[in-house]
Amino acid sequence: MRALTDLRWNNVGALSALSLAVGLWWLSAPSVAQKAQGKAPPPVPVKVAPVVVQDQALSLSAVGQVQASQQAVVRARIEGLLTEVRFTEGQVVRQGQVLARLDDRSLRAQVAQAQGELRRLQAQLDLAQLELQRTQGLVAASAVSTQQRDQQQAQVAQLQAQVQSQQASLSQAQTQLSYTVITAPFTGRVGLRQVDVGNVVRPTDAQGIVTLVQTQPLVVVFHAPQTRLADVRRATQQAGGAVVTVAEREGGPILARGRLQSTDNAVDAGSGTLKLKAELAPSGDRLWPGQFVTVDLSTGAMPGALTLPAKAVQRGLRGSVAWRVVQGQAQMVPVQPRWQSDAVVVIEPQPDGLKAGDLVVVDGQSRLKPQASVKVLDGTGAARATRQP
Template sequence: MNKSVVQSSRGKLIAAILAVLAIIAIAWWLLSGGEEAPPPPPPVPVSVMKAENRDVPHLASGIGTVESLANVTLRPQVEGVLAEVLFQEGQQVKKGQLLARIDDRPLAAALAQAQAEKARNEAQLRSAEQDLTRYTNLLKEEAISRQTVEQQEALVGQLRAAVRANDAAIAAAQVQMSFTRITSPVSGRIGLRRVDAGNLVRTSDTEGIVTVTQMAPISVVFSLPQTLVPQIQPLMNAEGGAPVIAFNRENGTRLAEGRMTMLDNQIDPTTGTIKLRAEFDNADGALWPGQFVTIQLRVGLTTGAVTVSPKAVKQGLDGSFVFRVTDGKAQVVPVTTGYASNDAIVITKGLAAGDTVVSDGQSRLRDGAPVRVAGAPKDGAAAVSEKTP
């Protein structure tokens, strides 16, 4: 009986101990959050670059149209049959080169008639002057009346005026004759021929015979925002004009380098822009009249600036910031930015040259997050490929 009591007591004791252990285990599980502590987050793969110290040009870009400095339509100035066409379409011609000839026989006949009329009047003038000399001598001897002498003097004056009129008629006929030889007023490229040899041409023909367009040098007229006028005005005093670069609008290829030559005298109130003209040598013919191009003009320069790629700078509620990488971790650094272009942005406050910043992969980053750098850090100039406007 005593033995059974003892065994029962031992069983109750063991059960109590197990219950206490279970309660302790449950309490520990609840206090620990019900799960095991999560492992630390894996490093975020990012691309980085180094902030660099360099001079940053301030570039302004605008859309422009290539315009010839001289585009001439050759129209007939006299009526006649087009006798000869001495050019080929698309040909390069020089100033003064003969391009076409109009039949000049009617004008040559008119010139000969004017010359003959002058010769007749000159002969009459010589005879009248001789008579005037005789009449004057007879008047001294009182052998003739003064009225006769005065009449002869008037006749001499009339004939002299007639000779001068003949000279004017001959000059006019010679000018008309010169119009039968059509020469190029400028050096340039011939366009499409609009009249063939053998056709009758008139001064009223609006299309003319052909056009000649100067190709070199050539100009581009482009527009920039009115806010840049104070920066552009000092550039007009630069010797030879401020340098500009023309780019292909479609693929950004550099086409030519030239100089700004003119700033318009008024701002367009409808667009808030001002027009400028730049000239290019265009010796290789890269620019073509009527072509649309992008013009890049340097309006300023920041020297010794700390720069990074625009991809490294992000915008937050408190302003601009970058992720600076220090000891394998990303650190949020507020920055103050200055001039920005397609390939660089100036950091006026917050970074120093040589700092490593994240240029790609920021979407998964948080302040203090570990990072894994993919590849070697690039400097500010090599972090992005060079772009054109």
């Protein structure tokens, strides 16, 4: 009996020791829930850029099309057989230079016939005028009646009218003959020949013989959205026209410069844009009519502007915001844009807003929330240290 009692007391002591050990472990080690609650999320990788104060040049960028200042389809003005082509495709020709000739034998014969008829009538007129002079002398001597003199005067007037009519016929025949020689209406570059020697050409031919374009100077036509009409108005008010630069693509090398020449008289109701035209300085053969280019129109300047990259500005239901990085944390800052382009945004200075030198996020905003921890990456994607205020 005593042995049984001792065994019970031994079991109770063992259980007490085990409970004490479990309690000490529980107090010394944090629970799984406590671990999960105390673990912070990893920092969000972002790329940043500084806010700067600078003299910001204002410009308007658009896609434009290069056009010739003059363009003409060279056609025959009369129907005839094409006998000669005197240009090379792509050649630069001068105004008045002969481009083609038509068969002119029939028209030359008509001119010769009209000249002969004119000489015949002129001879009859000369004879009638001499006869009128003699008749007037005889009338003075009362040798003939005044009726004969009046008849002679009428005959002279009739012959004068016939001579005048024949001169018009001769002029018309000579004009028709001149149409057999096709010349360049202005200095420019010819395109591809549309018809070969031996074909009959007509004034109604849609493609004509060749297309001629004036490539010096060229013009560029582009469109400005109606939201930028204030910028366009400033550009048109600049003396001599606002400066225009043309590049093959955005950010590419400048191919030509020019001046804003004119604007359309109304905004297009379908697209909501205003058409503008600029004349370009001679640029050699770097631009061709019909080529699409990127146009940059200078609309003025904004000195001492507070600017940040356009990628840093996000727009939502409550307006525009930017994310500022301060001591490794993200802060959402409202911004009020004054002017913007595809590259930069000029904002209004505000007491609690962005200031020069602030770092704003330009990539990685989608994962940010206020007070989120961030890791700033450099251009290669590696983390870098940031200067803390």
